[in-house]
Amino acid sequence: MNITSAQRHGKKVIHVVQHLAPGGLESLTLDLLSFANPCDQVLIVSLEGTKDESLKNWPRLQAFENQLVFLNKKSGVQLSLILTLIKAFKAVKPDVVHTHHIGPLLYAGYAARMAGVPVRIHTEHDAWHLEDKKHRRIQGMVLKAAKPTLVADASHVKEKLNACFSGSRSIVIKNGVDCTKFKPGSRQLARELFKLPENKIIIGSAGRLEHVKGHDLAIKALALLSKDTILVIAGEGSQRANLEILVEKLQLKGQVIFLGLVENMPRFYQSLDLFCLPSRFEGLPLSPLEAQACNIPAVVTNVGASAEVLCSHTGSLAKSNNVADLAQSLARSLANQSNRLPREFVVTNNNIHQMVKAYDELSMGELA
Structure with a gap:
């Protein structure tokens, strides 16, 4: 050529x-x-x-x-x-x-x-x-x-x-990821948009509702956290009905919110205190990068190349397919008072x- x-x-x-x-x-x-x-x-x-x-x-x-x-x-x-x-x-x-x-x-x-x-x-x-x-x-x-x-x-x-x-x-x-699109924003306005409670700790997860994405693991981990913590899931897929049954079984109704397919993903991330990707298998995922570009710290499971998208100062790497370790990682990240900004990691590397x-x-x- x-x-x-x-x-x-x-x-x-x-x-x-x-x-x-x-x-x-x-x-x-x-x-x-x-x-x-x-x-x-x-x-x-x-x-x-x-x-x-x-x-x-x-x-x-x-x-x-x-x-x-x-x-x-x-x-x-x-x-x-x-x-x-x-x-x-x-x-x-x-x-x-x-x-x-x-x-x-x-x-x-x-x-x-x-x-x-x-x-x-x-x-x-x-x-x-x-x-x-x-x-x-x-x-x-x-x-x-x-x-x-x-x-x-x-x-x-x-x-x-x-x-x-x-x-x-x-x-x-x-x-x-597009760091001009995925950027920090008002948490209050974001929560108002999705009708999410202002006074709760909100962990978010996003992706296809399929077994490989491990949303069931996040729901089970939520049961081990404070009752003031809720899980908000963006996405659709074949496992939604099974996940809703799991929520009922674990008596977490009101603590798990399914938003379905979300078009305004920057606002979704801005509404969170913490992002969680509990996948069983991954390549190099985009959603933790998008969340961190919005200055939301992330917890990801140690599968595929997920470790490569994690800001080590603000996030946490959890063992794969391990509910107890995922819950500990979520609690540890919520308690982390680091003054480092995860957005800096994304702007520099991704x-x-x-x-x-x-x-x-x-x-x-x-x-x-």
């Missing part, structure tokens, strides 16, 4: 995700679109789902409606989709195809190479799925076939990639502009 020409006229960049639904990886992809060079033409291709369904379930997508493509892939292997993508890439002639996670790598990464796309980037957003021998074998074969520039979003992920794929050469570009710049340089061949 003629770099000078691309810099002058902008690039055509296509991001490919599995399913464009609310989640950290997907939010990150939207940020890459939002903060891209204004001269670039950027699209996001979602292998699964339809536009109407996705816009309904995630209102944030409406601002990017004309830059989204949905292929409505059904479950299971669909090798014909590779041919579809090869034809599409040959017609559109993108300068860059950037895949996120194993499914998009399998279909779009290989298709991009066959279509002659000059720059192919694959970002690995977590490493826990590589514990599965089948996943590891498939990903190894596809990496050899697609030959993308391999990016890990955390040092932990890079170490796992190097261990699983001998000879793999990856670089680390850490996830970032600012969205640093991440976007690094990916832009990589797409121009400057970091490869």
